[in-house]
Amino acid sequence: MSTEKSAGIAAIAGGISEALVTTAFGLVVAVPAVWMFNYFTGRIDSFDVEMGNSSSELIDYFLKRSQAKTAGARK
Numbered sequence: 035m036s037t038e039k040s041a042g043i044a045a046i047a048g049g050i051s052e053a054l055v056t057t058a059f060g061l062v063v064a065v066p067a068v069w070m071f072n073y074f075t076g077r078i079d080s081f082d083v084e085m086g087n088s089s090s091e092l093i094d095y096f097l098k099r100s101q102a103k104t105a106g107a108r109k
């Protein structure tokens with residue numbers, strides 16, 4: 035406003051439009067980034083659950099196998 039020596043809406047319209055364009059470009063970048071982050075975070079969480087289940091099954095298998103050998107040796 036000091037460069038144009040006026041206090042009207044025309045003095046600040048250029049700054050407002052520049053800020054709106056910058057905000058729009060920021061949203062164009064941010065929204066897909068958040069979607070992809072959420073997608074990959076969900077995939078990693080699912081993988082983590084599957085790995086936990088698989089490791090539990092493997093431990094159960096080895097425990098049962100160990101108990102079967104111990105029971106067979108006692109007979």
